[in-house]
Amino acid sequence: MNLFTEMRALVIAALEKMQTEGTLPEGLNFANVAVEPPRDAAHGDMATNAAMVLAKPAKMKPRDIAEALASKLAADVRVTSADVAGPGFLNLRLAPELWQGLVKAALEGGADFGRSTLGQGAKVNVEYVSANPTGPLHVGHTRGAVFGDALASLLDFVGFNVTREYYINDGGAQVDVLARSVYLRYLEAHGEAVEFPDGTYPGEYLVEVGQALKAKVGAEYVGQPEDVWLVPVREYATEAMMDLIRADLKALGVEMDVFYSEKSLYGTGQIEAALASLEAKGLIYEGVLEPPKGKKPEDWEPREQTLFKSTEHGDDVDRPVKKSDGAWTYFAPDIAYHYDKVSRDFDALIDVFGADHGGYVKRMKAAVSALSDGKVPLDIKLTQLVKLWKNGEPFKMSKRAGNFVTLRDVVDQVGADVTRFVMLTRKNDAPLDFDFDKVLEQSKDNPVFYVQYAHARVCSVLRKAEEAGITSDEAMLIAADLSKLDHAAELDVAKKLAEWPRLVEIAGRTNEPHRVAFYLYELASELHALWNRGNDDPSLRFIQEGDVATSQAKIALARAVAVVISAGLGILGVTPAQEMR
Template identity: 55%
Template sequence: MTLYRHFAAQLSSILDTFEAEGLLPAGLDRSRVAVEPPRDPSHGDLAINAAMVLAKAAKTAPRALAEKLVESLSQLEGVESVEIAGPGFINIRLTDDCWRKELTHILEQGQDYGRSDIGQNLRVNVEYVSANPTGPMHMGHCRGAVVGDALASLLDFAGYKVTREYYVNDAGQQVQTLARSAYMRYREALGEEITIPEGLYPGDYLVPVGKLLAEKYGDRYLNAPESEWLALFRETTVAAMMDMIRDDLALLGIHHDKFTSEAALHKAGIVQKAIDKLEKEGLIYKGVLEAPKGETPEDWEPVELTLFRATKFGDDSDRPVQKSDGSYTYFGADLAYHAEKAATADQLVDIWGADHAGTVKRIKAAVAALTQNKVPLDVKLVQMVHLLRGGEPVKMSKRSGNFVTLADVVSEVGRDVVRFSMLTRKADAQMDFDFEKVIEASKDNPVFYVQYAHARVHSLHRRLVSENITLPEKADLNLLDKEELALIQQAAQFPRLIEAAAVAHEPHRIVFYLFTLAADFHSLWNKGNDNPDRRFLLPDNPAKTAARLALADAVGQVIRNGLGVVGVNASEEM
């Protein structure tokens, strides 16, 4: 239980007593009552809005209710002082001993510090990456892959039951194009000199696929009509591309629990099943859409389509699920896929590129219709990453044909740097990834700065041995002063941050927090450069050394736990 949840439970108990005594009406809605850090740290350690939220329903003045609460709150263990601010906000200052106990709690909990049960084992399906299987992973996929994987880990750490899913778009025209591209490489493997036609995939990553096809089928399809080999080559090539994608994702430490094939949904009749379900509920009809904006009557020919009543669920217009020729639209397949996911989940989260923003409303409408609003869908849009080297745009990869591969980036700067860097901005904000800056050993590089803090903590233990310092069996935490305890106050924010980030589906908050904690640790460490008495290791004072080492270890543990949540290793030496 977090420090804040502990005091929230204490507050809830006090409010229960007030109701029992008739000071408050029974059954008040307390959902907006919060116990959290005050915006201004100088106001104290905890801020409580209970009097402001409940006073109106209790038919009393907020300040009058606050005064009654202060009487009870001031009696709680760990509370040093309680003050009323403004019209009825309550600020609490905790005792130093409360923070010392939290330090001990961090060390005792170890790798489980910050772990929460707030998810209550709710099933959450997180779908991310889902790149078309037409080539290796590139940096356009990287950010969404990291955001999705970090979110899945965060939700797991916060007590949710998480499924990591990849949707394989293997039923559209792009995989037909892929099969034709592989066919060209197949002919090449059989000795022909080829030129990749315009419109096909030119990257040489298909060369091994062409060799595989040549080994498997010989020259059987060399002069055969497309109808004989297209489906076969498509299946083989998609499978090879998915193996390549899995290998690329593994470089980032990303492994999905489930891969769902769009083609398999069609084959199993699941798309039609979802449409039939909506039709029974009166949500499917035959109709004609309005002409797109900007189109003139000469440019637009109205066609009767099978439409889903998306407007009934908040979309801007109804959406086609089948074309005039009876084939399914991409939305029709996507609708069915989300219905399948929702059947085994309590919540759905999709991580999409920002170029899919126009699709969000229709998919949310479909999920709402198919689940009777019982399974919420949250779509996180991830903006582009601009690749730079020394401030200049990076040239494209020859291997890929027209993009920079994820494998090349991880090979150059390392998995940890890539993962951490992708979370240094909010997902919906564009970001720059400069190859030179992300490996720079400076405060301006958050990856280095956080890992360096952890490495400094570990260096203390090595120096204990090299300087032959013998510590007392138990650290006396009463030797820590206000400035040192302030660092524990920052470390103690971690469990609360985990819960808030999990609820908001925002894993970048972990990275932002770790940078702040690391900065506070470095600041305290650097005071020892000017004043030897402020150093963490004092060979002539083992007792104070033991207390400060406990402080450093607690901070190191929180950094390690936070990095673990976002899938980054904690460096022990730098």
């Protein structure tokens, strides 16, 4: 039940009637007519911009349209008043029955309340994390993992068919560095003294890998040249790191549908096939790039390379796909990987990258546009840096990792639920401060506590109702006389509940799961405000001694809040709290 959609339909019907009557000209486009919450709740329950967006094409004054529309809307039993404001905005107040009915709809819908058919089953691939398999996930990966996972859940909630995917970057030089680092730990496990030269990975997380390699092959590689052990150690080390990464993701509550290996693209003809597809479209050529803008590097020299004509699909410059020595650039396998995605018949692609990949956005979008003939959109979301704080100071690096704070460091400190919620309290492209002390505070300033506390409060109401002998199962609450919810503070809670179906559709359209976290905080605020008013006004308390019918109506309202909080936390991957400790 989306009241905003329902009221927009009412507005459109009124506008069409105005056309029939000659008040409005024919041929107007109503696509940009919106009904939304007013900026100031004191102005009404909903507002429409109809008069403002139609004035110019109708060649009429917006206020004239608004006044005519107001008289039409005010005649509907669902509208108690329609007031024109300013140059032509129209504010609506709705009958209490609509808000009371919304509570019932939330209870009847349960976990599915607010679900949408927006996606119409379209297939969407969400690729996220995709960290190099060279060590444990760090805090930057954590934000990308939480954002990508919540986005995938959000898209599923609004009707898309979602595939969660991890691209394993196991085809580059970094996995050779990993192999050499593991080999040093392997020698160390055999009692040899080793030193880690610059460019290797000295983290303690490789100690166990080296010991496990010793247990597997014994002394087989000791004293052997690199060409003997590099390939098998690389394969062993990569798989060991992926086991570690999968365990890290599981600790955070993230499970992938697909792990796709970059290495599988090499020697299989897939890179060649992707580039052949582009070449057939006249988008691959041999050429020389201009020097980088600004100061020319001292070692720059013009070299003929194989180039992708990415400027024909919105990029700033054409991009090399093969070096002058015949080796593939890093971009070539990425093109092939996305060619594979397009070939898997996804209707839309979403890549979640770290902030350091900002320069990759245009070229990757150009590649997908070219590969799919513009039919498959690619949205690239960048996650900005996370700054960690503890005791008022920057949180120090992990000794185990060697040079960064790991995902496990964060989860072990505060738990997966807190980690996930806090990572979504800012838009993905905004920097995030993660203060270990504040995220565990029991205060209004801590959004995860504030939302969880609201859900826990509802659970306590249900427990107290049971102790008082008041039946409060779902069927009884759905059948409750909700007309007893007539106080403005109670209706304010119902009005906030009404925003949920609209909010998740907007979040789904914009690929912005942080909107869910923001909304849950606002809903929790309404619940806490009502609770606190009950401390001063006994008539607002959820359990009314000696009045079962009124108690059930008020408990139904509280339970509806819990239903929506639980659904929202489910999208964020957070477990609702039953009680606070």
